[in-house]
Amino acid sequence: MQFHENGFQPGDPSISDPRQRVMAPPLKQPLPERADVLIVGCGPAGLMLAAYLSQISNLSVCIVDQKDDRLLVGQADGIACRTMELFQSFGFAEEVEREAYGVNEAVFWRPGEHGIERRGRIHDVEDDLSEFPHVIINQARVHDHFLRVMEQGVNPIQPFYGRKMLDLVRDDSQDYPVEVRFEKTPNFLPQAQIETVRAKYVVGCDGARSRVRSAIGRELKGDALNQAWGVMDVLANTDFPDVRFKAAIQSKDQGNMLIIPREGGYMFRVYIELDKLAENERIDREVMTVDRLVEAANRILSPYSLDVKEVAWWSVYEIGQRLTTAFDDSNNEIDPRVLLAGDACHTHSPKAGQGLNTSVNDTWNLAWKLAHVLKGYAPKSLIRSYSEERQKIAKILIDFDREWAAMFSAKPKSEDNPDGVDPAAFQAYFQKFSHFTAGVGIQYEQGPWIGSDTHQNLAKGLLVGKRFHTSIVTRMADAKPVQLGHVHKADGAWRVYVFASDALPMSDECQVKSLCEYLDQHPESAVLRSREGLESDALVDLRVVFQQSHDQFEWPSLHPRLRPSKGRFGLRDYEKVFCSPVRWGQDIYQMRGIDRSGCIVIVRPDQYVSDILPLGDFQGLEDRFSQALLGAPSDK
């Protein structure tokens, strides 16, 4: 898609008239008195959480922001492969991919004899890292998609804008233990007015200067040294040849910059490293102007030049590598009631494009946990695992970013500067962390919701604690090639993927048949137990992959558990059974190292592999769900 050739216009570029892209202004309604979940902040972290909870019925959710309306332009723009996988589970990854710039190669420029020279070129994402590319798109468009999902969910949610969160208090003697006060902003209402919401859980997605964080006494801790970056989205002409590649540019003595091509084919983003700041010092915005940024960019790019026609957005973005010690208000005596996510609990440089990605992955981890506890499916202690799991990931990010930022800022190694950074080492470091920056390197540690690696050899490419790595299979009922992992929607359900042995489906040797019979004979099974009043697959969704092709057995021969009745007419669900033979490429057993004797792969609602078991280990399956899920909604 090409757009913005006549200047930047916010909104959906597939609507040709920019005036038609304008969304209705938000409703000016009073805040509710109570909510199961109160989210402070409509950035990517808050919107992801609200979008997920909008897919879960019968939860009251309130999301509030001090801004007057939705974001239109600016802030982050890098969407990692893993984040695209999350978007897929909401149904909008393909739309984002169509509109966005896809990053294929990254180039590295270093000082040469006559100004900068290209010294390296690498593939940005290695093959089969993900079915989705790494893309670049305006953060505001990501917000738009989340807002649409929220509006259209089974539990529709609309943000309340124009309210600034002031403070909160927790009183565990109450059913809704956290009381939060908001003040209407002057644009919303000229006279100050306070509103109060009581919530079971409060999630502070309120950015780097989070009030929720200070209200629970947590602090961002980290390096004293702050770094300021000038960032501008420009429509410009240039003779620099790599302006449509992601380019890291180090000049000899004029500083460093990054070029990030943007959606639409014309616009690109320029990040320019500014001076280091002392602790608590802020960049003087009167002194820093967009003209100065353009001049700096031209100096770094020499002998090339930049002729800027329009600046769509610019900012001076100050960062420090900081992290809070815990992402909630719990201690040894009390379970969490107030949680932090996104920039509210970790900040870092924009160089590796992790701000938005890490933030949405925080609330992706938290959303199903809140839903499980509020619905009474899991004990409250599940929510403790949010901080335990995500704080460690943020720590890895901060450590990576500190080193990457130092390498980026250091002068290149040369005869005059023997202590500088070797350009080859810089490039190698970038490659080494590519799984982490793509978001697929995250591996949660063993605990109540992640099993051991005892049976890892049964599926060597589906690592326990890592995200389920999809591969193509053939849907049995209609021979359609599909990504198996795409059945895993953002809906709060666990998936149990049963990879069959090569025994004929539904023969006496077929252990899939034995599993179905076991479930029939044990109606109290933990795998089935929490589904009262729900569709049979609403909490634990069983999917099977056979090694035979779809024409080697008949659909009616399948056990009824593999063709469950759904909806008010009891219609058969034809999408539970898949076949590994595919028309093109390798089958999933080969792609993911699955043992031909079969196995069971249990995947958490956030798509992380919880356990791998031998095919006949029905007790192991039982134990995993007995540990993870409660029998009755008593522990609310």
Ligand SMILES: Cc1cc2nc3c(=O)[nH]c(=O)nc-3n(C[C@H](O)[C@H](O)[C@H](O)COP(=O)(O)OP(=O)(O)OC[C@H]3O[C@@H](n4cnc5c(N)ncnc54)[C@H](O)[C@@H]3O)c2cc1C
């Ligand atoms: C000005 C700016 C420029 C940025 N530029 C870049 C960039 O160039 N590249 C990059 O990778 N990342 C950039 N980022 C960072 C990136 O946008 C964030 O990492 C990402 O948005 C984090 O998402 P979040 O949801 O945690 O927080 P945010 O996106 O910061 O959202 C926080 C939300 O909380 C609201 N809020 C704050 N306090 C209150 C309160 N008391 N009451 C009610 N609402 C409140 C805010 O209005 C905001 O909407 C930038 C961030 C900012 C703020």
